[in-house]
Amino acid sequence: MTDESQQLESITQKEYKAGFVTDIEADSLPPGLSEDVVREISRIKGEPEFMLEWRLKAYRHWLTMETPEWAHVHYPAINYQDISYYSAPKKKDDAPKSLDEVDPELLKTYEKLGVPLDERARLAGVAVDAVFDSVSVASTFQDKLAEEGIIFMPISQAVHEHPELVEQYIGSVVPYKDNYYAALNSAVFSDGSFVYIPKGVRCPMELSTYFRINAANTGQFERTLIIADDDAYVSYLEGCTAPMRDENQLHAAVVELVANDRAEIKYSTVQNWYPGDENGKGGIYNFVTKRAACRGESSKVSWTQVETGSAITWKYPSVVLQGDNSVGEFYSVAVTNNMQQADTGTKMIHLGKNTSSTIISKGISAGRSQNAYRGLVRVTPKAENARNYTECDSLLMGDKCGAHTFPYIEVKNPTAQVEHEASTSKISEDQLFYCKQRGLDTEDAVSMIVNGFCKEVIRELPMEFAVEAQNLLGLSLEGSVG
Amino acid sequence: MLEIKNLHASVGGKEILRGINMTVNPGEVHAIMGPNGAGKSTLSNVLAGRDGYEVTQGEIIYKGENLMELEPEERAQRGVFLAFQYPVEIPGVSNIYLLKAALNAVRKYNGQDEVDAIDFLNLVRERMKLVKMDEQFLHRNVNEGFSGGEKKRNEILQMAVLEPALAILDETDSGLDIDALRTVAEGVNALRAEDRSIVMITHYQRLLDHIVPDFVHVLSEGKIVKSGDKELAKELEKSGYSWVHDAPEGQTA
Ligand SMILES: Nc1ncnc2c1ncn2[C@@H]1O[C@H](COP(=O)(O)OP(=O)(O)OP(=O)(O)O)[C@@H](O)[C@H]1O
Ligand SMILES: [Mg+2]
Numbered sequence: 001m002t003d004e005s006q007q008l009e010s011i012t013q014k015e016y017k018a019g020f021v022t023d024i025e026a027d028s029l030p031p032g033l034s035e036d037v038v039r040e041i042s043r044i045k046g047e048p049e050f051m052l053e054w055r056l057k058a059y060r061h062w063l064t065m066e067t068p069e070w071a072h073v074h075y076p077a078i079n080y081q082d083i084s085y086y087s088a089p090k091k092k093d094d095a096p097k098s099l100d101e102v103d104p105e106l107l108k109t110y111e112k113l114g115v116p117l118d119e120r121a122r123l124a125g126v127a128v129d130a131v132f133d134s135v136s137v138a139s140t141f142q143d144k145l146a147e148e149g150i151i152f153m154p155i156s157q158a159v160h161e162h163p164e165l166v167e168q169y170i171g172s173v174v175p176y177k178d179n180y181y182a183a184l185n186s187a188v189f190s191d192g193s194f195v196y197i198p199k200g201v202r203c204p205m206e207l208s209t210y211f212r213i214n215a216a217n218t219g220q221f222e223r224t225l226i227i228a229d230d231d232a233y234v235s236y237l238e239g240c241t242a243p244m245r246d247e248n249q250l251h252a253a254v255v256e257l258v259a260n261d262r263a264e265i266k267y268s269t270v271q272n273w274y275p276g277d278e279n280g281k282g283g284i285y286n287f288v289t290k291r292a293a294c295r296g297e298s299s300k301v302s303w304t305q306v307e308t309g310s311a312i313t314w315k316y317p318s319v320v321l322q323g324d325n326s327v328g329e330f331y332s333v334a335v336t337n338n339m340q341q342a343d344t345g346t347k348m349i350h351l352g353k354n355t356s357s358t359i360i361s362k363g364i365s366a367g368r369s370q371n372a373y374r375g376l377v378r379v380t381p382k383a384e385n386a387r388n389y390t391e392c393d394s395l396l397m398g399d400k401c402g403a404h405t406f407p408y409i410e411v412k413n414p415t416a417q418v419e420h421e422a423s424t425s426k427i428s429e430d431q432l433f434y435c436k437q438r439g440l441d442t443e444d445a446v447s448m449i450v451n452g453f454c455k456e457v458i459r460e461l462p463m464e465f466a467v468e469a470q471n472l473l474g475l476s477l478e479g480s481v482g
Numbered sequence: 483m484l485e486i487k488n489l490h491a492s493v494g495g496k497e498i499l500r501g502i503n504m505t506v507n508p509g510e511v512h513a514i515m516g517p518n519g520a521g522k523s524t525l526s527n528v529l530a531g532r533d534g535y536e537v538t539q540g541e542i543i544y545k546g547e548n549l550m551e552l553e554p555e556e557r558a559q560r561g562v563f564l565a566f567q568y569p570v571e572i573p574g575v576s577n578i579y580l581l582k583a584a585l586n587a588v589r590k591y592n593g594q595d596e597v598d599a600i601d602f603l604n605l606v607r608e609r610m611k612l613v614k615m616d617e618q619f620l621h622r623n624v625n626e627g628f629s630g631g632e633k634k635r636n637e638i639l640q641m642a643v644l645e646p647a648l649a650i651l652d653e654t655d656s657g658l659d660i661d662a663l664r665t666v667a668e669g670v671n672a673l674r675a676e677d678r679s680i681v682m683i684t685h686y687q688r689l690l691d692h693i694v695p696d697f698v699h700v701l702s703e704g705k706i707v708k709s710g711d712k713e714l715a716k717e718l719e720k721s722g723y724s725w726v727h728d729a730p731e732g733q734t735a
Contacts, residue, residue, distance in 0.1 A: 435580070438640065439591070455575075
């Protein structure tokens with residue numbers, strides 16, 4: 001190995017900046033999973049009957065299922081009895097009604113993470129819902145949004161205030177039977193965000209949820225449901241971090257999006273869960289089911305994700321293109337370093353006529369990590385004139401990491417046009433030396449080259465998020481070039 | 483400015499530079515000529531601090547500092563600039579982004595604040611005129627899809643923005659058409675200054691017609707075998723390098 005590659009190697013030895021623990025009293029359920037635990041979660045939340053029934057159906061179904069093993073990831077079997085399924089910061093009596101009632105320790109936590117919850121301090125135009133372990137601790141701008149008829153609140157609150165909407169839509173995109181982790185989530189989900197944009201309304205600000213796992217041995221099972229009614233528009237951002245812990249922690253979320261006629265949803269994620277240390281100790285298992293239904297004609301959903309964290313990521317944000325002329329997009333950057341494993345991609349299911357989808361996937365692997373893209377493009381017999389464009393690029397840093405591409409294409413209609421392009425490259429020493437000769441240090445040079453590689457994805461992110469993502473890419477690869 | 487003493491360097495275990503001596507004072511322009519494979523690019527890479535180029539003997543003093551102890555970026559920040567013989571493409575990174583990052587790196591080293599966005603744009607626009615480059619190049623990715631000549635101009639644009647103390651131009655004239663050669667030469671001439679030294683590597687006298695050097699050196703088989711003034715280049719043009727080799731030892735400067 002040349003000096004240069006050693007240097008590259010050493011800059012991707014990263015430091016996880018969000019890895020602190022907040023010292024706060026919590027109400028937690030003891031570890032273990034049973035029907036009683038499911039009932040207890042529902043009881044704590046004071047849920048209506050339909051919710052409990054649904055949870056129980058999901059739980060009973062989950063018991064009949066087996067852990068999926070097809071992904072290109074390896075980890076010891078998870079003992080679901082060792083996990084606590086509910087943890088909430090202790091609060092005085094009921095849920096905080098304003099920020100003044102939120103525990104100052106929590107506000108400090110979010111400030112440290114760069115997500116100040118103080119509404120005055122917020123960048124204009126971003127409403128935040130902060131989820132700490134199992135519960136939502138603060139939602140900002142709720143009142144202002146309500147003036148437009150927009151509902152943006154913790155899903156636990158929506159279950160009470162808008163039970164008809166929740167009952168109508170929950171599980172309508174991701175049924176509890178969908179997969180192992182979706183079933184588990186449906187049984188024990190604790191909180192998450194709920195968004196409803198009424199007909200004809202363009203949401204005037206970015207909505208954002210910030211997820212934070214704090215408690216040890218706790219799983220986070222959030223559930224997000226976003227509905228954009230006819231001609232509505234919303235841009236939604238999701239960010240996440242967790243403390244550094246030696247044990248692996250499970251995060252099994254479900255996100256469902258529904259876009260009705262001519263509605264558009266932009267969903268952006270910057271995922272920075274704790275990835276474990278350089279030897280692969282600790283880190284989050286991120287097993288997430290994200291799916292959107294383009295139900296209405298000419299509806300559109302874009303998923304944009306920058307995934308730098310988690311020990312293992314297993315995630316395929318998908319779009320079911322039901323409405324005629326509907327559009328699905330997936331823009332993804334997945335970075336793996338050290339011992340991280342990622343198996344991520346998308347599914348585009350073309351059902352309606354003239355539906356189109358775009359997939360741009362950028363995988364960056366460093367250290368001894370494994371990075372797989374897995375994508376399905378399915379064109380069903382009735383989907384006349386479907387179009388798909390897929391571009392899948394991998395960047396390798398060093399020679400101990402791996403990049404894998406698993407494209408699945410199923411075309412059942414002869415009018416379909418499906419294009420697939422793939423490339424694999426390395427950061428060249430020529431590029432690095434060129435940048436250094438212009439005065440950039442190795443880290444800045446790597447960060448610049450990597451950001452260039454990801455440009456098509458980064459530019460899909462809202463401005464403030466793009467800057468955060470760029471910094472994160474630099475940080476995630478700190479200590480790893482080779 | 484720059485003092486090279488008995489410099490020996492090898493690449494991949496093979497000795498390429500075999501005892502180079504050279505002194506470059508502030509304000510001087512030196513031309514280095516010599517046959518293919520003589521070690522000219524090797525010398526520029528050694529000066530810039532490229533990995534894999536091992537100095538086995540001798541020293542390089544730049545502004546009183548031992549250059550060999552510095553990382554490539556530290557040398558660049560201190561004003562050592564290399565215009566590459568083969569400029570590198572960086573996909574997805576715009577030219578203006580790299581220029582700004584480079585300028586800020588130098589400014590940071592000099593204890594200055596990051597350049598103001600408006601000032602920067604004005605500076606770049608002005609410097610682009612120097613090399614007659616169209617502004618669209620600012621927003622294209624670094625060297626991606628640039629023609630050979632455009633890449634060379636881009637190198638000089640970077641030099642014009644960074645205002646280095648020591649510029650090493652490795653065959654900046656190769657691949658340029660006659661008009662481009664004149665433009666680039668005018669650009670370099672405009673950058674000649676009392677406190678700036680330029681080392682130009684070239685194969686052709688015609689560049690030296692435009693940028694008149696103070697000294698000309700002939701590098702052959704890793705050594706400077708002859709030094710002289712601009713007339714030496716003309717002699718070489720006429721008689722080729724064999725003339726230098728055939729010359730008795732005593733005549734080499
Ligand atoms: N990485 C390397 N490994 C082995 N030999 C090398 C390496 N790099 C350069 N060389 C050799 O060093 C010698 C000098 O190369 P250099 O590029 O310095 O020549 P040059 O004088 O710049 O030639 P030209 O005029 O063709 O640009 C050549 O013989 C070349 O093959
Ligand atoms: Mg050369």
